[in-house]
Amino acid sequence: MDKTARVSVLKEIKAVNGEIFRMNFSWEDPAPAAGQFFMIKPLRSSVFLGRPISVAAWNRAANMVSFLIALRGKGTEELFDMRAGEKAELIGPLGNTWAEFLPPVADNRVLALLAGGIGIAPLKAFAAELEAAGRRYDFYAGFRKAFDNEEERNEFPGAAPAGSSGHCIAFEDPGAQANGSGKRGLILDYFDPAPYAAVYVCGPEAMLRTAAAKCEAAGIPCVISMERRMACGVGACLGCSIETTKGMRRCCADGPVFNAGEIVFNE
Ligand code: FES
Numbered sequence: 732m733d734k735t736a737r738v739s740v741l742k743e744i745k746a747v748n749g750e751i752f753r754m755n756f757s758w759e760d761p762a763p764a765a766g767q768f769f770m771i772k773p774l775r776s777s778v779f780l781g782r783p784i785s786v787a788a789w790n791r792a793a794n795m796v797s798f799l800i801a802l803r804g805k806g807t808e809e810l811f812d813m814r815a816g817e818k819a820e821l822i823g824p825l826g827n828t829w830a831e832f833l834p835p836v837a838d839n840r841v842l843a844l845l846a847g848g849i850g851i852a853p854l855k856a857f858a859a860e861l862e863a864a865g866r867r868y869d870f871y872a873g874f875r876k877a878f879d880n881e882e883e884r885n886e887f888p889g890a891a892p893a894g895s896s897g898h899c900i901a902f903e904d905p906g907a908q909a910n911g912s913g914k915r916g917l918i919l920d921y922f923d924p925a926p927y928a929a930v931y932v933c934g935p936e937a938m939l940r941t942a943a944a945k946c947e948a949a950g951i952p953c954v955i956s957m958e959r960r961m962a963c964g965v966g967a968c969l970g971c972s973i974e975t976t977k978g979m980r981r982c983c984a985d986g987p988v989f990n991a992g993e994i995v996f997n998e
Pocket residue numbers: 960961962963964965966967968969970971972981982983984
C-alpha cells in the first residue's frame with residue numbers, strides 16, 4: 732500500500748451516461764492491481780477529503796490509470812467538473828486485490844465475475860488480469876437502465892470483455908427487452924454458481940448478500956468487494972470498519988476484497 736499523495740494530470744474525462752463517467756489519469760508507479768482503489772481529489776477542490784475510487788483499468792505502456800465513477804454527492808461532482816489537463820491529488824494504489832483470492836491454476840473450472848451497476852469497474856480490471864493470465868471466466872452484469880447511447884455500449888460491451896468464455900447482461904428497465912438488449916430483471920435471477928471454481932462480486936450490498944447466500948448454498952467460494960464511506964483511506968480513522976467473523980475489519984486497509992463467508996451483513 733502506497734500512502735504517498737502524488738499530483739496527477741487528468742488526460743481524459745468522458746460521460747458514459749447520466750450517472751457514470753470515465754476519468755483517465757497519468758500514472759506511472761506503483762502499478763495498481765484489480766480490486767485496489769485510489770483516494771482522488773482535484774487540487775482546486777473545496778472538499779477536504781478525497782473520494783475512494785476503484786481502478787477500472789491500468790495501461791502501463793500509456794502510463795495511465797482509468798476510473799469509472801458514479802455521480803454521488805459533492806466529491807464526485809467536483810471530479811466530474813474537472814477538465815483534461817487539470818491536476819488532482821491521487822493516493823494509492825490502496826487496499827488488497829482480487830488476485831489474492833484466486834483458486835489454484837490446477838483447478839480448471841471457469842471463474843465467475845458478477846457485477847451490479849458501477850460495481851462493474853473493479854471487475855473489468857480483474858477481467859483484464861485474468862485474460863493476461865490465460866484464465867477463463869464468465870462475466871455477468873446487471874444494470875437498472877438499458878444502454879441508450881454508443882458510449883455506454885463501448886464502455887460495457889455486452890459486459891463481455893474479449894476473452895470471457897461467456898457473458899450475461901440483464902436490465903431492470905422493463906423496456907430493455909423490447910430493445911432486444913440483454914435479459915430483463917435482476918442479473919442474480921440468471922446466475923447459478925454451481926459450475927464455477929469461485930465467484931467474484933461487486934455491486935450494491937443487497938446483491939452481495941444474495942450472491943453470498945447462493946454461493947454458500949452451492950458450496951462455491953464467494954469473494955466480494957465491500958464499499959463503505961471512507962475518510963482517510965489508509966487504515967487510520969477506523970471510519971470504514973465492518974463487522975466480520977474475525978472481528979471489526981477496516982474496509983480500506985484490510986479489504987476492500989473479502990471472503991464473503993467472513994462478512995456479517997446488516998439485515
Ligand atoms: S477510511 Fe479511515 S480507516 Fe478506512
